[in-house]
Amino acid sequence: MRQHMEQSDAYTVVIFRGSTAKPLRFSFPRKFVRKLLILLAVLVFADLLVISHYVIRTGEVWELSAFRAEAMSAREQTAAFSAAVDDLKRRLTTMKEVNQRLRVMLGIESVKPGDLLNGRGGEDTPLPEGKDIGFEQSSVPSRRSLDDFQVSGRAERLQVQENAADTRTQLEQEALAQRVKEQLAWLAKEATRQEQALQELTAAAEQRSSRWAATPSIWPVRGWVTSGFGPRISPFTEKPAWHDGLDIGAAPNAPVQAPAQGRVTAIGFDPKLGNLVRIDHGYGIETLYGHLAKPMVREGQRVKRGDVVGLVGSSGLATGPHLHYMVKVNGQAIDPMRYILE
Structure with missing residues (x-):
């Protein structure tokens, strides 16, 4: 009976x-x-949890x-852009030095010691290369089943490493972006200043060019x-x-040239x-050509240096x-x- 019950x-x-x-027979x-x-059901459930956790962590x-990878690509692009900004900064600094020299040459400013050789600008913010970024471990994970600890622990370690690298990359990216932002601000201000300086140089060069073009500088006739x-x-x-004045002997009907640009203000006959x-050449400069055989221009006409204004003659009071x-x-004979340079 007992055996039957068992x-x-x-x-x-x-x-x-x-x-x-x-x-x-096995009983x-x-x-x-x-x-x-x-027990088998618990193990299967635990394995499912571990596998799902691993899949999530892996994703x-x-x-x-x-x-x-995207952040590193953006960092490389930002670094290349920063290098281009640095190159523009160097070129702008060089242009600033050239502008300063031109201002001195054109007489706009006097020479200031050190201005031409040591002109620099902007503020460089170094990248936080090699800077340690700490992460405190507030707690140690408890001991679980062997498989769960190995799989989940490996995923968490990878995540912590990736988070640390990502944080470091993000900080470096922010520092580099801030540096580029500061350099762009400096370039904008410096470009505005250099644009104003170039406008002043252009105006001064045009004025001096016009002054030079209006200044007599050649023989009006060969003789x-x-x-x-x-x-x-x-x-x-x-x-x-x-x-x-200056009497210049020459062959009859030799061409008389204007020594500079100007406007014909008078054509006439004087005893x-x-x-x-x-x-009239402007800037208070005026020239006169006498004893002509024949004028070759009309009153009000604008002439350039080298234009023929008349022919040599002996009209008026002349010996030949x-x-x-x-x-x-300014009204005074000089x-x-x-005013003859050649």
């Missing part, structure tokens, strides 16, 4: 090995089987890796000086007299100077064909030789 509380497994061999108590099934690690500027013995009265042409060349500055 058999009813157990599970029996019979294995038949053949028609003649004695079968094998397992029901309580043991129930406990074994519960996060892949996302962090992709974000890190020989027969009478200079200043005191002389008059060829008509043979007495001391003042000669307010002493004969046929004459007067040109020549040009009477006069230069006046020695024309001071």
